[in-house]
Amino acid sequence: MISVENIRDNFPILSQKVYGKSLIYLDNAATSQRPLSVIDFQESFSRECNANVHRAVHSLSGIATDLYESGREAVRSFLDAEYKEEIIFTSGTTASINLMAHSFVEAFCARGDVIVISQAEHHSNIVPWQMAALRTGIEVKVAPINRDGSIDLEELREILKDKRVKLLSITHISNVLGVVNPIQEIVKIAHNQGVKVLVDGAQGVVHSLISVRETDVDFYAFSGHKIYAPTGIGVLYGKRELLDIMPPFMGGGDMVDTVTFEKTIYAPLPLKFEAGTQNIAAVASLKPALEFAMQISDNDEFVNRERQIVEYVTKELNVIEGLTILGTATPKIPLFSFVIDGVHHEDVAQILDKMGVAVRSGLVCAEPLINSYGYTGIIRASFAPYNTLEEAQIFIKSLHRAISMLK
Amino acid sequence: MTLKEEEIAIVEEFAMFDEWLDKYEYLIDLGKNLPIIPEDSKSDDKLIKGCQSRVWLDSKFEDGKLFFQADSDAIITKGIIALLIRVYNGREPQEIIDSDFSFIEKIGLKDNLSPTRANGLVSMIQQIKLFANEYR
Numbered sequence: 336m337i338s339v340e341n342i343r344d345n346f347p348i349l350s351q352k353v354y355g356k357s358l359i360y361l362d363n364a365a366t367s368q369r370p371l372s373v374i375d376f377q378e379s380f381s382r383e384c385n386a387n388v389h390r391a392v393h394s395l396s397g398i399a400t401d402l403y404e405s406g407r408e409a410v411r412s413f414l415d416a417e418y419k420e421e422i423i424f425t426s427g428t429t430a431s432i433n434l435m436a437h438s439f440v441e442a443f444c445a446r447g448d449v450i451v452i453s454q455a456e457h458h459s460n461i462v463p464w465q466m467a468a469l470r471t472g473i474e475v476k477v478a479p480i481n482r483d484g485s486i487d488l489e490e491l492r493e494i495l496k497d498k499r500v501k502l503l504s505i506t507h508i509s510n511v512l513g514v515v516n517p518i519q520e521i522v523k524i525a526h527n528q529g530v531k532v533l534v535d536g537a538q539g540v541v542h543s544l545i546s547v548r549e550t551d552v553d554f555y556a557f558s559g560h561k562i563y564a565p566t567g568i569g570v571l572y573g574k575r576e577l578l579d580i581m582p583p584f585m586g587g588g589d590m591v592d593t594v595t596f597e598k599t600i601y602a603p604l605p606l607k608f609e610a611g612t613q614n615i616a617a618v619a620s621l622k623p624a625l626e627f628a629m630q631i632s633d634n635d636e637f638v639n640r641e642r643q644i645v646e647y648v649t650k651e652l653n654v655i656e657g658l659t660i661l662g663t664a665t666p667k668i669p670l671f672s673f674v675i676d677g678v679h680h681e682d683v684a685q686i687l688d689k690m691g692v693a694v695r696s697g698l699v700c701a702e703p704l705i706n707s708y709g710y711t712g713i714i715r716a717s718f719a720p721y722n723t724l725e726e727a728q729i730f731i732k733s734l735h736r737a738i739s740m741l742k
Numbered sequence: 743m744t745l746k747e748e749e750i751a752i753v754e755e756f757a758m759f760d761e762w763l764d765k766y767e768y769l770i771d772l773g774k775n776l777p778i779i780p781e782d783s784k785s786d787d788k789l790i791k792g793c794q795s796r797v798w799l800d801s802k803f804e805d806g807k808l809f810f811q812a813d814s815d816a817i818i819t820k821g822i823i824a825l826l827i828r829v830y831n832g833r834e835p836q837e838i839i840d841s842d843f844s845f846i847e848k849i850g851l852k853d854n855l856s857p858t859r860a861n862g863l864v865s866m867i868q869q870i871k872l873f874a875n876e877y878r
Contacts, residue, residue, distance in 0.1 A: 681816045681819065740770060
């Protein structure tokens with residue numbers, strides 16, 4: 336059983352020192368650390384199970400295939416999807432959205448049709464659509480957010496009334512604001528207008544359990560490395576009837592049924608979207624990673640501690656003179672982006688680093704959002720379930736010291 | 743002092759700090775004392791944009807020597823700029839071409855000059871070198 340007391344025993348990386356200080360890792364929104372169950376699994380996969388999947392008849396390939404497919408089943412169960420073949424493996428959220436920007440657009444959009452994104456998107460939910468627009472003549476429209484970081488639902492409703500809108504691609508939780516978007520309500524609004532919804536769950540999947548069936552989202556994308564799995568693995572969930580219509584994004588091995596020099600018949604879902612040899616060990620390690628995540632989300636201790644950390648850090652940041660938090664709406668995850676009058680974000684991050692506190696600074700891949708608040712960069716501290724309240728206290732103390740050095 | 747001697751002097755100054763934070767205190771002081779370049783010199787053609795801090799660099803060539811003025815919106819970057827100016831300002835082009843900027847690494851600030859840091863300093867050094875090459 337993982338508890339708030341013993342969770343850190345699962346993360347050997349957290350016990351190290353940097354510059355002679357205990358490491359306090361608060362860059363979890365960029366990548367989370369991996370528990371022993373995932374580290375050990377990856378090692379034993381390399382030692383005992385490594386082979387290519389799906390085709391060969393030998394024993395090792397059979398084992399690798401079973402583990403690979405058990406990764407798919409773990410994701411299906413985690414997202415509460417109906418069918419296993421609705422789970423497509425990609426290299427990450429970015430690749431999932433790029434797949435959509437090709438295959439969805441090709442299947443469902445004509446020149447002049449519109450894809451709507453929100454103002455709070457990560458670059459990976461902006462650039463693929465801009466590229467699709469250049470390629471296919473679709474248009475990209477931006478739904479605004481309120482100053483507190485919540486989505487402006489009224490404005491969204493208006494924008495979606497345009498009959499040319501075919502897809503709303505929106506973040507579940509922004510990597511800058513940490514505010515949870517009301518996905519169920521957003522999906523209802525979109526579906527009322529006949530608009531499909533893709534949710535960028537890169538941050539959302541970590542902090543907010545999602546049931547794709549309950550919310551009725553059409554597509555959901557996330558990355559393994561933000562939820563205890565290795566880098567280089569991601570997921571695109573899509574409703575079967577939609578994925579069936581969509582053409583493949585990449586051609587190659589494993590995604591075909593029959594190939595002749597004249598014509599190729601594609602494999603059925605999900606392999607149609609998984610051309611080439613996949614990141615097999617990483618797919619398989621989604622199983623221990625998501626099991627770990629489930630244990631945490633089932634445990635009220637962690638929910639309580641997360642709430643404590645949100646309350647404590649919000650309160651402490653608010654008393655710092657000249658400090659502004661971006662994203663104050665609720666519900667909010669323990670992710671805090673802020674700016675301080677007269678103090679540069681890079682300076683703060685560098686000083687904190689020398690105190691052992693790892694935070695992110697800069698534009699954090701959301702330049703349009705940060706610019707819309709009138710800033711050239713922010714400082715971001717993002718907590719994971721293995722971060723303690725004591726670490727939050729050291730972070731606040733270190734921040735005070737950094738500011739006094741810099742001011 | 744020659745360029746080389748100035749570099750050695752800086753490395754010796756930094757060797758006195760045992761603590762990382764003391765080193766940064768010193769850089770912050772240097773940054774705060776670096777003369778601010780006038781706003782009209784901070785035009786976009788002198789701006790080196792980065793994801794982190796921005797750097798403005800103004801260079802001129804007079805009497806066979808190169809002169810630099812620079813500024814940044816971040817104070818630690820400004821501190822490093824102050825060191826670079828101390829070493830490279832008023833030098834002949836050949837002196838700059840012959841130098842390898844390795845003193846930054848020797849004082850433990852290599853990370854600040856990593857190309858992936860995207861804070862304008864790397865481009866600043868490249869521009870100093872380019873400028874020196876132009877007038878060699």
